[in-house]
Amino acid sequence: MKIEISANQRKVQGTGASRRLRRSGKVPGIVYGGDRDAVNIELDHKELYRNLTNEKFHASILTLKLESGAEQVLLRAFDMHPFKAQVQHVDFQRVSKDKKIHMKVPLHFINAEVSPGVKEQGGIPNHVLNELDVICLPDDLPGFIEVDMGHLTIGHSVHVRELKLPKGVEPVLHKGENPVVATVIQPVIITEEETTAAEAVPAAEVPTTEQAQPDAAAEAAAGDKAAKAGGKPAEKAAEKKEKK
DSSP: OOEEEEOEEOOOOSHHHHHHHHHTTEEEEEEEOTTSOOEEEEEEHHHHHHHHTSGGGGSSOEEEEETTEEEEEEEEEEEEOSSSSOEEEEEEEEOOTTSOEEEEEEEEEESGGGSHHHHTTOOEEEESOSEEEEEEOGGGOOSOEEEEOTTOOTTOEEEGGGSOOOTTOEEOOOTTOOOEEEEEEOOOOOOHHHHHHHHHSOOOOOOOHHHHSOOHHHHHHHHHHHHHTTSOHHHHHHHHHHHO
16 A cells, blocks of 8 residues: 655745744655755644554655655654654655665564464463564565464574565674564463462561660669769769869
8 A cells, every 4th residue: 555645845944933834733854865955845744643653654665745746755754742742853765766775664473372382381472573674675665574473382482584574675684693583481470379478578677766766764774884883984084084
């Protein structure tokens, strides 16, 4: 399915102009790449925001309709407001049919629920990657790549080099690299004995204000002991001072 989006050339630039544009329901953007100069554009916010919620919009060749004609582009970046559901800026890159492109393609996981690790062993599917870096010609770019987990048992994984990629599509990997895409893991089970043992561990005692204060009886006993020894230390010190 081809995705089309309309835009107009943006003649006014600058921070103030962009702010006014956003207040009017538009989004500033740019189209660059190819053998032509970059062009500043403006797009309808509602249309753009709706398209951004579509997974295919992020990994497809898009048709950008301008006054000068339609162009084949890729979505390369977009900025969102820190706390509002508002697109601040968007970047598109022109593509040529005869030049390979580097893209992140979403992964779709299938058959995990019927795998031996889940169905028979009670394991849990674990998605390590959610997208894959690929390189291909624009016409060969897939909307997504399937990851079949139907054969996995607990502790076993699917690696990138095991994926069935469409014709003309290659993963972007370093020499010898073969990262894990998905696996089935053993669920962590907390037994009744572990729960009982955890509850039986006494909590650390934090002294209250009353506990922190010196005991009155202990103070009295200490005073008696000092008196029997010949008076309080402070009095002895005074006596020594007078003798000197």
